[in-house]
Amino acid sequence: MIDLQSFYKDKRVFVTGHTGFKGSWLCHVLALFGAKVIGYSLPAPTTPSLFELSGLKDQVTHIIGDVRELEHLSSSMNTHTPDIVIHMAAQPLVIESYKNPVDTYAINVMGTVNLLEAVRQCDSVKSVVNVTTDKVYKNNEWEWGYREDDVLNGYDPYSNSKSCSELVTDSYKKAFFYNRDIAISTCRAGNVIGGGDFSADRIIPDCVRAVQAGKGIVVRNPHSTRPYQHVLEPIMAYLMVAAEQYNNKELQSSYNVGPDDIDCVTTSTLVDTFCASWGDSAKWEAVSNANAPHEANFLKLDCSKIKKSFNWKPKWHIDEAIKKTVEWSKVYLDGGDLNICIKGQIEEYRVCKL
Numbered sequence: 013m014i015d016l017q018s019f020y021k022d023k024r025v026f027v028t029g030h031t032g033f034k035g036s037w038l039c040h041v042l043a044l045f046g047a048k049v050i051g052y053s054l055p056a057p058t059t060p061s062l063f064e065l066s067g068l069k070d071q072v073t074h075i076i077g078d079v080r081e082l083e084h085l086s087s088s089m090n091t092h093t094p095d096i097v098i099h100m101a102a103q104p105l106v107i108e109s110y111k112n113p114v115d116t117y118a119i120n121v122m123g124t125v126n127l128l129e130a131v132r133q134c135d136s137v138k139s140v141v142n143v144t145t146d147k148v149y150k151n152n153e154w155e156w157g158y159r160e161d162d163v164l165n166g167y168d169p170y171s172n173s174k175s176c177s178e179l180v181t182d183s184y185k186k187a188f189f190y191n192r193d194i195a196i197s198t199c200r201a202g203n204v205i206g207g208g209d210f211s212a213d214r215i216i217p218d219c220v221r222a223v224q225a226g227k228g229i230v231v232r233n234p235h236s237t238r239p240y241q242h243v244l245e246p247i248m249a250y251l252m253v254a255a256e257q258y259n260n261k262e263l264q265s266s267y268n269v270g271p272d273d274i275d276c277v278t279t280s281t282l283v284d285t286f287c288a289s290w291g292d293s294a295k296w297e298a299v300s301n302a303n304a305p306h307e308a309n310f311l312k313l314d315c316s317k318i319k320k321s322f323n324w325k326p327k328w329h330i331d332e333a334i335k336k337t338v339e340w341s342k343v344y345l346d347g348g349d350l351n352i353c354i355k356g357q358i359e360e361y362r363v364c365k366l
Contacts, residue, residue: 207340
């Protein structure tokens with residue numbers, strides 16, 4: 013496997029969605045590796061935000077921009093001539109997609125079109141990773157994991173728009189990039205957890221907010237099974253795919269990025285683990301809502317392809333992922349140094365042996 017720290021030193025990396033939760037962690041990793049990061053995004057989507065709290069604005073080239081605006085996106089990319097593009101800008105929430113489906117499709121579908129069109133007009137780019145989701149698949153609620161060649165047909169507007177993003181990427185590859193020295197892949201990750209996620213309607217942020225307020229944790233779907241992983245797992249996988257295909261275009265493809273089967277757990281198990289790790293009498297209760305919009309009950313990924321192609325394996329199981337999330341959250345709530353915590357966790361992950 014390629015040494016990512018050596019590879020990314022002095023590389024110019026254009027990151028869309030860098031002010032978001034995952035985007036901020038990605039930028040921290042790249043900055044630690046010595047990359048020159050150009051971030052293009054709307055302002056941070058939450059208050060507070062990991063981007064603002066950790067001072068990332070001073071560590072990257074920070075461009076406020078909307079992926080729905082092709083001219084600005086393209087000019088920004090051409091001005092900074094990146095080697096690598098990682099596309100993370102998205103409307104990422106299922107429930108929000110029911111409230112605002114038009115915006116969800118505009119950002120997730122036309123945003124992808126505009127990103128790839130900007131890449132088409134920028135000769136410096138050699139490697140692109142489009143980050144999508146495990147929810148791109150037509151969910152049959154079956155027991156085995158979905159593979160990359162299974163049917164793409166997400167149910168809700170968020171999931172479906174990401175399915176469309178995958179199809180757009182495949183079309184652009186075949187129509188415009190087949191004869192260019194550029195590799196383009198999509199990565200389909202499972203549910204991520206980690207310090208600094210302040211999003212609404214996500215289970216771990218809801219847990220932190222509840223214990224911070226001294227309240228019981230409310231769980232909507234305790235029996236839903238999801239592939240949970242620490243945010244550093246997919247982040248490092250995206251960087252690995254981008255680096256490996258930079259050197260070998262034959263590796264461009266679509267890749268599932270998820271945890272091992274033992275870490276595909278129910279929401280109740282996840283929250284039990286959180287409460288045990290947090291301590292201080294943290295507790296939860298299930299609350300049913302008959303009017304809640306549809307969400308999948310069972311979803312799991314088959315990650316054989318990325319494991320075989322790159323000898324990749326996840327490093328942190330669910331207990332460790334929760335432990336690191338709780339560690340970060342307590343540093344934040346106690347007013348500690350978040351950057352020391354972030355850098356420490358990145359280094360712990362990097363040197364962790366499989």
